[in-house]
Amino acid sequence: MPEQRTTFEELLTVAEVAETLRYTEGSVRHWIRTGKLPAIQVTGGREYRIRLPDFLAFAEGLGIPLRPAGPDAEAQLEDEPLSAHLRRNQ
Numbered sequence: 001m002p003e004q005r006t007t008f009e010e011l012l013t014v015a016e017v018a019e020t021l022r023y024t025e026g027s028v029r030h031w032i033r034t035g036k037l038p039a040i041q042v043t044g045g046r047e048y049r050i051r052l053p054d055f056l057a058f059a060e061g062l063g064i065p066l067r068p069a070g071p072d073a074e075a076q077l078e079d080e081p082l083s084a085h086l087r088r089n090q
Helices: 014-021 025-033 052-061 082-088
Strands: 011-013 040-042 047-051 066-068 075-077
Touching: 011 014, 011 052, 014 025, 014 047, 014 052, 025 047, 047 052
Parallel strands: none
Antiparallel strands: 011 047, 040 047, 066 075
């Protein structure tokens, strides 16, 4: 199986994922450590980068609707924050 390559533009930081999902960076790191959100470990193992396709699949798996704001825009959540969505579906 060929190795999957990722360009710099496809990588999100923990902070970017947290901001987009309206959740804490600690929650994002927890999802990464528990294997729920695939990530690439960088900077001596202390930082992570999340591939955009992995992030989109993760959000979709939680049933969180994402929509682009424009042709080259970053993904944005619909109006409901993730915390409210997760509470409602428990």
